[in-house]
Amino acid sequence: MPNSNAVPSRPGTIVAMGEILVEIMATRVGQRFSEPGTLIGPFASGAPAIFIDQVAKLGSPCAMIGCVGDDDFGVLNVERLRGDGVDVSGIAVLKDATTGSAFVTYREDGDRDFIYNITNSASAQLSVANLRDDLLSKCGTFHVMGSSLFSFRIIEAMKRAIETVKTNGGTVSFDPNIRKEMLRIPEMRDALDFILDYTDIFLPSGHEVTLLASATSERGAIDELLKRGVKEVVVKRGAQGCSFFDANGETHRSAFKVQELDPTGAGDCFGATYISCRAQGMDVDTSLKYACASGARAVGVKGPMEGTATFAQLDTFLQSATE
């Protein structure tokens, strides 16, 4: 059993920075975007935005830094986050940009196809000019999503934010959340590597554990990560549960059984719940239980941010859940 005293999370505001999007969903499995059909949306989305919304729902003080356009997609996101308790003062509303969007459709084989307006959206304007030192210096945990690192401007801002957080005694959590196209760009791989150097809590999906390591086995990669200075590694395995590793050992949990309606955002909810619970002083086992409940609950709800939950909702879920 890992030593829960080794936990690097500290109380204080949890801050996420990065893309804020809307998602438009096809309604039929197998629907293509090469012909008209019925869609639903816009839904609030963006991995760091989903993360911070879930953090807010669990009652942790939190803030978001990012950019939206001066349009109703931006209003949708900002009002949603504000309503759920996120400090949105770090979200800039840009006159000459459009809020990012993602169109998603599910294939018969369960895979998803996307059309993105992200790198050409307001979210791509995020730069060091958007950094809020007042928010970052009192930050307990700064959370980075790998999906956010799609421009050099953003990478530069992320590096500066991490430096401010670290200098002031905060910790960094990192969900690689990698789009495979990113690893083909050497500078993107470098950026992920840089973030990892400052990471206290690493939250990869199963297939991502070895992506940034020289070891080819999961165990070898975990050892490398811990040696490198990562204090906790939490591996998200979807329907196969999750695993926790630190210098003192490891622990595993199976997932709760649920019918998958929409996996988008489930990993973000899992990570947010883990970070939030740890920041609130809960031990690893309790934090993992809530994280699994949060992820499981999220896959049962349509819409990327629609599955975020309060502790009351997670407790209700846990009462009738089976592993």
Next chain:
Amino acid sequence: MPNSNAVPSRPGTIVAMGEILVEIMATRVGQRFSEPGTLIGPFASGAPAIFIDQVAKLGSPCAMIGCVGDDDFGVLNVERLRGDGVDVSGIAVLKDATTGSAFVTYREDGDRDFIYNITNSASAQLSVANLRDDLLSKCGTFHVMGSSLFSFRIIEAMKRAIETVKTNGGTVSFDPNIRKEMLRIPEMRDALDFILDYTDIFLPSGHEVTLLASATSERGAIDELLKRGVKEVVVKRGAQGCSFFDANGETHRSAFKVQELDPTGAGDCFGATYISCRAQGMDVDTSLKYACASGARAVGVKGPMEGTATFAQLDTFLQSATE
């Protein structure tokens, strides 16, 4: 009655150049994009694309120059235009861009609200590199939509295309189709003014007649335009019909009575039908009759490009239509 011998259209390919988009439509009047709802789409769109699709449906040889992303929105547009008979060899498929999109919702008062991804889309990459001299040198009529002139790169390409067309004896038709934001940018107004210098057939909406003239009355502006070298002015007045002016006189038509379902694209269909009929040697009266039928038919169909029609469909419409 104007002298139809003054007509500047000549046989030969009709070419349009500019934005290619998809449109996503809200399904309920008053629906806002600040909350989730049911949408339909994507529908093929973009003013010059709608124009050229309508030209193709009337059997005129035609081609489109523009850019789409390497995505299903691009496939939708290219296959639609190709299927309707447009030469799509001038449409570039860009790897690193997303096909443009527009979200539209109707207010209770009949006005429309949009969220655009156009200036940040593949369509914004259009430049002189996309010009196809083989298409332009054999071009009978080159059609310009003012909505396309949203970047200096595109304006430069448009100027060069017009020079090639004119040098080879082709004519230029111009629908100002102005978004009001554009006139606030002095360079955009200059660009519209430049296009007007080369325009043979000018197709403004009623409120656009005086926008680029020093005269404040419609009649004064028309006289200015004709003196400036425009050979035909066709004023589109929606439900109030249309007016034709040339050096020899004027003629007016009332509109056909239809129930308005979706006005998007109706002006483009009107213009395309007028240009196509004239290029096929029809007289002004017949061309205006078909143009009015085309516009009227288009407002009765949902989807910006869904209302384009063949002569057979226009003749069927005319058999039961009342003015």
